[in-house]
Amino acid sequence: MKLYLKIWRQLNTSSKGEMVDYEIDGVTEHMSFLEMLDLLNESLVQLHERVIEFDHDCREGICGQCGIMINGRAHGPLKHTTTCQLHMRSFKDGDTIYIEPFRATAFPVLRDLKIDRTAFDAIIASGGYIGASTGQAPEANSIPISYETVEASFDAAACIGCGACVATCKNSSAALFVGAKITHLALLPQGKIEASKRVLTMVNQMDMEGFGSCTNTEACEAECPQGISVLSIAKMNYEYNKALIFKK
Amino acid sequence: MLTMKSTTLKNKLIIAFTGLFLCFFLVIHLLGNLQLFLPEDQAREQFNWYSNALSGNILIKIISWVLYLSLIGHAVYALIITTKNNTANGKNYHYDKRNFSSAWNSRNMGILGTILLIFLIIHFKDFWYTYKFTNLPVDAAGHKDLYEVVVQSYSQLWYVILYEISFIALGFHLLHGFFSASRTLGLYHPKYVKAIKIFGWGYTLIITAGFMAIPLYIHFK
Numbered sequence: 098m099k100l101y102l103k104i105w106r107q108l109n110t111s112s113k114g115e116m117v118d119y120e121i122d123g124v125t126e127h128m129s130f131l132e133m134l135d136l137l138n139e140s141l142v143q144l145h146e147r148v149i150e151f152d153h154d155c156r157e158g159i160c161g162q163c164g165i166m167i168n169g170r171a172h173g174p175l176k177h178t179t180t181c182q183l184h185m186r187s188f189k190d191g192d193t194i195y196i197e198p199f200r201a202t203a204f205p206v207l208r209d210l211k212i213d214r215t216a217f218d219a220i221i222a223s224g225g226y227i228g229a230s231t232g233q234a235p236e237a238n239s240i241p242i243s244y245e246t247v248e249a250s251f252d253a254a255a256c257i258g259c260g261a262c263v264a265t266c267k268n269s270s271a272a273l274f275v276g277a278k279i280t281h282l283a284l285l286p287q288g289k290i291e292a293s294k295r296v297l298t299m300v301n302q303m304d305m306e307g308f309g310s311c312t313n314t315e316a317c318e319a320e321c322p323q324g325i326s327v328l329s330i331a332k333m334n335y336e337y338n339k340a341l342i343f344k345k
Numbered sequence: 346m347l348t349m350k351s352t353t354l355k356n357k358l359i360i361a362f363t364g365l366f367l368c369f370f371l372v373i374h375l376l377g378n379l380q381l382f383l384p385e386d387q388a389r390e391q392f393n394w395y396s397n398a399l400s401g402n403i404l405i406k407i408i409s410w411v412l413y414l415s416l417i418g419h420a421v422y423a424l425i426i427t428t429k430n431n432t433a434n435g436k437n438y439h440y441d442k443r444n445f446s447s448a449w450n451s452r453n454m455g456i457l458g459t460i461l462l463i464f465l466i467i468h469f470k471d472f473w474y475t476y477k478f479t480n481l482p483v484d485a486a487g488h489k490d491l492y493e494v495v496v497q498s499y500s501q502l503w504y505v506i507l508y509e510i511s512f513i514a515l516g517f518h519l520l521h522g523f524f525s526a527s528r529t530l531g532l533y534h535p536k537y538v539k540a541i542k543i544f545g546w547g548y549t550l551i552i553t554a555g556f557m558a559i560p561l562y563i564h565f566k
């Protein structure tokens with residue numbers, strides 16, 4: 098099929114950037130969205146033009162690197178699907194596709210479709226872990242945890258840190274990402290011990306990175322490739338309020 | 346060691362608490378106003394008596410001060426978070442279909458709130474200020490005749506329309522606001538999600554329909 102692409106080109110963070118038109122022919126419906134971009138880049142190489150830079154790593158939906166805005170939706174038109182797992186069968190011959198980087202003040206564009214997600218790393222580094230040094234993996238059955246709790250914790254742990262929640266939020270709030278991490282750890286016995294300190298430092302860091310505040314529009318859950326529940330935001334608020342009241 | 350610069354969740358807590366107080370106040374306000382549905386003579390006597398009784402009561406005085414503070418606090422913090430959120434959102438997308446994944450009223454709480462704010466200024470001037478600070482004629486029992494002010498106001502069609510539009514805005518604000526406040530306060534358990542949604546809908550419908558009915562009833566009776 099033949100497609101008309103409008104792609105954001107920007108040399109570096111300080112340059113202005115603009116949408117540039119491209120035409121591409123010979124796209125098959127079996128290609129992934131990123132393979133379609135690879136094909137376009139090959140043609141640019143042959144023309145000795147600068148290729149379109151975009152982030153990717155695993156191409157199997159687990160690393161969280163590949164997020165881009167496709168036709169105005171984070172990770173494109175499908176629900177709960179990463180960009181790399183989106184295939185060209187979701188488009189048809191003659192379509193025009195707008196391709197832009199995820200946008201938020203906290204996510205500066207590095208080049209073209211690549212953004213700087215260091216703000217997420219800073220949030221995790223501020224408290225998204227357990228303080229005790231764990232050594233070797235301990236005997237799994239020595240700490241009893243109910244099946245439901247493990248599942249709920251694991252659901253939250255599934256966040257791949259892609260940033261689609263921020264990109265799709267009208268407030269550029271990182272509440273779903275932070276909520277997922279808070280929930281993941283607060284549910285487990287090992288994580289409970291530092292829960293208050295963790296929620297305070299992580300929320301603090303989230304604010305310092307310049308993310309907005311959540312107004313519960315729930316757009317994030319709809320676009321999240323992992324289907325992280327917005328209830329993890331409420332859980333974060335619960336942990337935060339509890340920490341405000343009982344903090345020593 | 347912990348430098349707490351964090352404000353987003355605290356700001357949200359202020360909006361939630363003040364918002365919920367306003368929700369509570371609306372119930373009381375509506376219950377009082379239901380007296381306007383009585384037959385004219387009885388409505389006049391009872392509504393004026395009630396308004397008079399309220400303005401003399403110390404408990405009501407305290408509640409009204411909490412109300413004024415809540416309204417101001419709610420609006421000020423709403424403005425703060427809305428401004429901050431716009432800054433955080435940064436540059437626009439050239440092609441934006443993000444609206445697909447959320448409800449319009451949840452995205453436009455600031456605009457709905459601004460409509461409410463304009464309404465409140467008009468409402469306070471025409472009833473609150475008129476009642477408290479002007480010399481109104483008195484009814485047979487010697488109470489200031491607020492009922493007459495109500496009837497006169499709602500006899501004008503444009504005034505009724507203004508109120509109806511504002512109440513629709515209120516309805517959409519409440520529908521998202523009540524639910525949003527429950528999340529801000531941390532009600533996270535899946536067990537209550539549905540109950541809160543249903544309660545929020547019920548509350549919103551009753552309050553909105555109740556307030557909308559009054560100007561219509563008085564205008565067309």
Ligand code: HEM
Nearest residue numbers: 312361364367368420423454455458459462522525526529
């Ligand atoms: C009768 C009057 C009002 C009531 C009952 C009310 C109620 C509420 C409630 C319950 C919330 C949810 C708080 C939360 O998310 O935690 C809220 C949020 C909000 N209100 Fe109001 N409000 C009223 C008037 C106003 C006014 C006058 C403004 C603006 C000047 C306003 C602007 C906002 C904004 C921007 C939000 C934040 C949206 C969000 O968090 O989802 N409200 N309101």
Ligand code: SF4
Nearest residue numbers: 256257259260262321
């Ligand atoms: S919560 Fe979902 S959308 Fe947000 S970073 Fe994690 S996986 Fe991506």
Ligand code: FES
Nearest residue numbers: 156160161163181
């Ligand atoms: S490239 Fe790893 S999730 Fe898409």
